[in-house]
Amino acid sequence: MTSRLKTELCDILGIEYPIILAGMGGAAGPALAAAVSAAGGLGVVGATGYTPEELHGMIAKVRSLTDKPFGVDLLLPSSIVDTGNREDLEVEISDDHRRYVDQLKEEFGIPDPKKRRDRPPLTKDYFQQQVQVVLDEKVPVFASGLGNPGWMVDDAHAQGMKVLGLVGNVKNAKRVAAANVDAVVAQGTEAGGHTGRIGTLALVPQVVDAVSPTKVVAAGGIGDGRGLLAALALGAQAVWCGTAFLATPEAYQDSEERGEVDRWTRDVQHKKLVAAVDEDTRIGRMYSGKTMRHVYNAWSEAWERPEAPPTLPMPLQGLLVSEALQGAREAHIEELVGGPAGNVAGLIDAIRPAKTVVESMVQQAEELLDRIASPARA
Ligand SMILES: Cc1cc2nc3c(=O)[nH]c(=O)nc-3n(C[C@H](O)[C@H](O)[C@H](O)COP(=O)(O)O)c2cc1C
Numbered sequence: 001m002t003s004r005l006k007t008e009l010c011d012i013l014g015i016e017y018p019i020i021l022a023g024m025g026g027a028a029g030p031a032l033a034a035a036v037s038a039a040g041g042l043g044v045v046g047a048t049g050y051t052p053e054e055l056h057g058m059i060a061k062v063r064s065l066t067d068k069p070f071g072v073d074l075l076l077p078s079s080i081v082d083t084g085n086r087e088d089l090e091v092e093i094s095d096d097h098r099r100y101v102d103q104l105k106e107e108f109g110i111p112d113p114k115k116r117r118d119r120p121p122l123t124k125d126y127f128q129q130q131v132q133v134v135l136d137e138k139v140p141v142f143a144s145g146l147g148n149p150g151w152m153v154d155d156a157h158a159q160g161m162k163v164l165g166l167v168g169n170v171k172n173a174k175r176v177a178a179a180n181v182d183a184v185v186a187q188g189t190e191a192g193g194h195t196g197r198i199g200t201l202a203l204v205p206q207v208v209d210a211v212s213p214t215k216v217v218a219a220g221g222i223g224d225g226r227g228l229l230a231a232l233a234l235g236a237q238a239v240w241c242g243t244a245f246l247a248t249p250e251a252y253q254d255s256e257e258r259g260e261v262d263r264w265t266r267d268v269q270h271k272k273l274v275a276a277v278d279e280d281t282r283i284g285r286m287y288s289g290k291t292m293r294h295v296y297n298a299w300s301e302a303w304e305r306p307e308a309p310p311t312l313p314m315p316l317q318g319l320l321v322s323e324a325l326q327g328a329r330e331a332h333i334e335e336l337v338g339g340p341a342g343n344v345a346g347l348i349d350a351i352r353p354a355k356t357v358v359e360s361m362v363q364q365a366e367e368l369l370d371r372i373a374s375p376a377r378a
Contacts, residue, residue, distance in 0.1 A: 005228070005365055009183055009215045009237035013141060013162060014069040016040030017362050019228065020164075020217060021354075022242035023073020023145055024193065024340070025049045026261070029254025030058050032245060034065035035354035040362075042238075044071035044143055047130065051119060055133045058254070071141030071164070072134050075194075076127050077290070077314060078147045083125040086118070086319065093320050096309050101324050104302050108333055113326040115259070121315040135159055143185070146194055146290075148172070150179030164217065166240070168196025169203070170210045177211035184211050185240050190221030192243045192342030195283065195293050201234070208235035223344035225364025232365075243342040244361075247273050248354045265329050268337045270351050278346035287325075287340075289317030295338035295345070299325070 007018050019041035021028055025048045033043030045062060047055055055072070062070050081089065104110070120126050131152050134142050142149065142156055143164040149156075156163050157180075165176035166185040173184050186207035188200025200220040208216045218231035219240035231239045245251060252266045272295055282296040286303035289312050294300065303311065311317050328336040352360075 003362060003366070004369060005232065005362060007232070007237040009217070012182060012215075013042055013238075015042045017358060018232065018236075018238035019358055019361055020044060020071075020238055020240045021245050022193075022219065022240045023047065023071070023143055024242050024246070024251075026255045026339075027246055027251045028073075028242075029252075030061035030065060031253040032248065032250035032354055033070050034062050034068075035248075035250045036245065036358060037062075037068035037070045038066045039355040039358040041358050042069060042071055042141060044073050044141065046145075047072045047134075048075045048122065048127075048145070049119065050130070052129045052133045055130060056137065059133075059137045059139060061254075069140040071143050072139045073143040073145050074127055074130050074134070075122065076131070076144045076147035076149060077122070079313070081123050081315075083123050084121065086121055089121055089316060090319055093312065093316055094309070097312060097320055100307075100309050101320060104299075105324055105327070107302075108298065108328065108336060109331070110324050110327045110333065110336070111331050113323050113330055115326065115330070121319055123315070135161070148176055148179055149181065150176070153180050164240075166219065167207070169198060170206050173207040173211050173216075177214040181214070183215040183217050183237065185217040185219050186236070187240070188218075188220030189283070189293075190343040191219055192246070192281065192293050192345075193340040194288070194290050195220065195342075196291070201230075204231065204234040204236055221342060221344050223347045225361045225366075225368060227344075228361050229365040229368050242340075243273075243344045244348070244357055245354055246270075246341060247348045247351050248357060249351060250354045261329065264332055265337060268334055269339060272337065273341060273345050273348055274350065276341070276345035276348070278343060281341050281343055281345055285311040285317065287318065287321065289314035292340055293342055294340045297338040298335040299328075299338065 017040045021036040021043045023044045023046035025046040028046040033045045036043035138159045162182040165181040167173045204218045215237045217238045218236035222239045223244035
């Protein structure tokens with residue numbers, strides 16, 4: 001039986017339920033994306049950290065796990081350097097910044113990392129190469145998590161693909177809708193990861209009105225069936241959920257298999273997510289240089305001290321801090337474990353399989369629909 005929650009966008013994307021796994025670098029790999037797609041939602045791989053070669057492999061892996069539609073998410077920031085390798089860019093990092101990171105390494109006892117990640121930094125050249133892979137692979141859905149995907153929409157449509165563009169305000173929503181995307185993802189400040197200033201409840205209907213007839217997906221702070229139904233009531237055609245799917249055994253699974261995080265780190269991340277209450281995530285630029293909501297911890301606090309230097313723009317802040325954070329993970333320094341997560345972390349009280357997260361969201365929303373239709377039975 002077709003779900004009553006099914007929307008026109010579900011038909012366009014070829015999915016059963018209006019639930020989309022948000023692209024989450026490191027956390028949403030092929031295992032999680034395939035599990036969400038197999039459960040009737042749309043799984044989206046957070047692919048920003050993959051080189052073009054790795055991206056081919058990740059796409060093949062999703063295809064080996066499910067024959068359902070899936071997506072790939074990349075960051076296409078508009079304010080970023082055109083080109084440059086790690087060494088070229090690192091010369092722009094001041095001695096003050098390096099000294100401050102050294103000071104923090106000493107304070108927290110962070111060793112140099114054993115494994116160095118020699119990935120190229122995010123530049124315009126680099127993300128254009130990543131997008132080319134997505135086009136060559138004819139991935140069913142492409143999502144841009146930052147910036148305007150307008151420059152690749154025609155090519156994507158020519159490949160039979162659909163394109164989603166994520167925004168945090170009405171101005172950018174209009175810009176991205178004008179670029180002919182298939183849906184605009186309107187993300188409120190509650191969201192985990194890079195995020196804006198406007199709350200989801202206020203943003204989504206304003207974006208719906210501003211970009212109609214372009215379809216809208218709601219994001220930020222949606223973690224159960226109540227949030228799903230509320231988003232549909234606001235005029236959204238689906239929800240884009242990140243934090244809710246972090247609390248699953250499939251999250252970070254591929255990163256663990258690739259040796260990028262170990263089981264201890266995954267377990268501590270899960271433990272902190274389950275323990276988190278509504279105020280435990282905050283916004284700061286100390287990870288990537290852009291405003292990012294994350295689990296507030298000793299690292300966040302260290303960058304808010306009066307003596308801390310101002311954070312650097314993307315991608316320099318990431319280059320500045322990534323090795324120290326890698327060293328902290330390898331040395332199992334629990335107070336420094338954190339990472340991106342949204343306000344909805346306070347709603348999470350258990351680690352459940354991704355399939356269960358999808359099914360329980362659908363079931364709760366369906367039950368609510370019944371209750372609203374027949375209040376006397378509630
Ligand atoms: C752990 C984590 C990693 C994320 N990484 C990315 C990323 O690499 N690219 C991106 O576009 N968005 C990223 N995001 C943002 C999500 O795609 C999504 O917009 C957000 O999680 C939605 O809000 P919610 O967390 O309240 O569900 C990340 C979010 C989290 C929680």
